Amino acid sequence: MTDVYKRLANHLDNLPAGYPATDSGVEIRILNRLFTPKEAAAAMALTLFPEPAAAIAKKLEKKDSDIETLFFSMSKKGLISRSGKAQYEYMAANFINGIWEYQVNNLDEQLIHDVNEYLPQLWEKTWAKQKTQQHRVIPVSKTIPVEMNVMPYEKAESIIKNQSKLVVVPCICRKEQAMIGHGCGNPLETCLMLGAAAFFYEQNNIGRSISQEEALKILNKGIEAGLVLQPSNSQTPFVICMCCGCCCLVLKNLNKMDAPAKIACTNFYVSISQEDCTGCKSCEDICQMGAITVEDESAVVNRARCIGCGLCITRCEFDAITLVEKQASEKYAVPADTVEEYMNMARERGLM
Numbered sequence: 001m002t003d004v005y006k007r008l009a010n011h012l013d014n015l016p017a018g019y020p021a022t023d024s025g026v027e028i029r030i031l032n033r034l035f036t037p038k039e040a041a042a043a044m045a046l047t048l049f050p051e052p053a054a055a056i057a058k059k060l061e062k063k064d065s066d067i068e069t070l071f072f073s074m075s076k077k078g079l080i081s082r083s084g085k086a087q088y089e090y091m092a093a094n095f096i097n098g099i100w101e102y103q104v105n106n107l108d109e110q111l112i113h114d115v116n117e118y119l120p121q122l123w124e125k126t127w128a129k130q131k132t133q134q135h136r137v138i139p140v141s142k143t144i145p146v147e148m149n150v151m152p153y154e155k156a157e158s159i160i161k162n163q164s165k166l167v168v169v170p171c172i173c174r175k176e177q178a179m180i181g182h183g184c185g186n187p188l189e190t191c192l193m194l195g196a197a198a199f200f201y202e203q204n205n206i207g208r209s210i211s212q213e214e215a216l217k218i219l220n221k222g223i224e225a226g227l228v229l230q231p232s233n234s235q236t237p238f239v240i241c242m243c244c245g246c247c248c249l250v251l252k253n254l255n256k257m258d259a260p261a262k263i264a265c266t267n268f269y270v271s272i273s274q275e276d277c278t279g280c281k282s283c284e285d286i287c288q289m290g291a292i293t294v295e296d297e298s299a300v301v302n303r304a305r306c307i308g309c310g311l312c313i314t315r316c317e318f319d320a321i322t323l324v325e326k327q328a329s330e331k332y333a334v335p336a337d338t339v340e341e342y343m344n345m346a347r348e349r350g351l352m
């Protein structure tokens with residue numbers, strides 16, 4: 001019985017976001033909680049390329065209708081992904097972002113404890129070694145100087161205004177932390193799903209469909225709460241996350257590093273004018289990365305820790321902080337789409 005879960009773990013590890021083995025076997029326990037043995041075996045027939053049930057049935061030498069029923073039910077449980085509205089196609093899902101996030105309305109304490117035990121190892125064995133992360137950081141738009149000509153995909157408002165379908169979903173990181181007694185009180189309904197992902201979440205009754213206007217209000221609420229804007233890492237993202245340093249699986253692990261700015265995919269950082277700074281500490285308090293320290297009534301930014309979120313600028317009443325765009329030679333080339341993002345990740349992990 002364990003064997004099928006080990007093979008599924010290996011299958012997931014061969015997807016771009018990885019699912020590496022651990023000494024404790026916690027990754028197998030997680031799969032055991034989520035998949036029946038039949039579902040685990042079936043999931044291994046899928047790749048990240050969408051296929052209709054009939055094509056998968058042919059490969060597995062099973063009846064089309066049996067495969068359609070099984071895969072539809074698995075996609076409703078968030079064990080695999082599904083695209084299309086009436087005629088469906090099925091594909092594998094990364095564990096993160098994917099299977100874990102799909103469980104946002106299906107969490108229990110044991111699953112949360114297992115995933116929290118696993119995440120630091122997943123981080124160290126895969127993402128910490130990669131150049132291409134699953135999220136990138138964009139600055140709060142109003143902190144971008146007018147003379148700075150940034151691309152529309154670097155501004156959350158432009159991304160939102162480009163969408164015909166938006167669904168807001170509860171933030172799984174804050175929800176699961178609250179369920180185990182570590183809630184931070186930041187807004188919960190903040191993950192903005194975009195495009196095809198929004199349709200999938202809506203069809204699966206995870207989250208609710210919203211207008212652009214409401215999405216912009218949610219965005220502003222997140223910025224006011226001091227949340228870091230992290231869209232998925234492409235010019236056409238499928239989600240805009242709004243993250244806190246205390247709960248977010250990405251920021252929490254970035255925070256443990258000496259130089260998070262080396263790993264975070266961002267094209268910005270900030271500089272502080274010593275002349276204008278009064279040492280009020282508002283910027284130090286809001287920074288989720290511990291990038292600012294105020295000593296002798298003067299704030300100093302540690303560039304190795306600054307991920308360019310711009311939140312400190314929104315808090316400085318003395319206009320002492322300026323957003324700076326990286327030099328061309330240091331700039332992060334944002335993947336055109338999720339396919340390019342996943343190809344980059346797979347290449348960096350030696351999978352192709």
Ligand code: SF4
Pocket residue numbers: 170171172173174190191240241242243244247248249250
């Ligand atoms: S990545 Fe950020 S917004 Fe997304 S679920 Fe985690 S904390 Fe919430």
Ligand code: SF4
Pocket residue numbers: 272276277278279280281282283284294298299315316317318319320321
């Ligand atoms: S918020 Fe502005 S004035 Fe206050 S310490 Fe930071 S940089 Fe200085």
Ligand code: SF4
Pocket residue numbers: 269270286287288289290291292301305306307308309310311312313
């Ligand atoms: S100093 Fe902190 S709050 Fe300011 S942009 Fe950098 S990471 Fe964000």
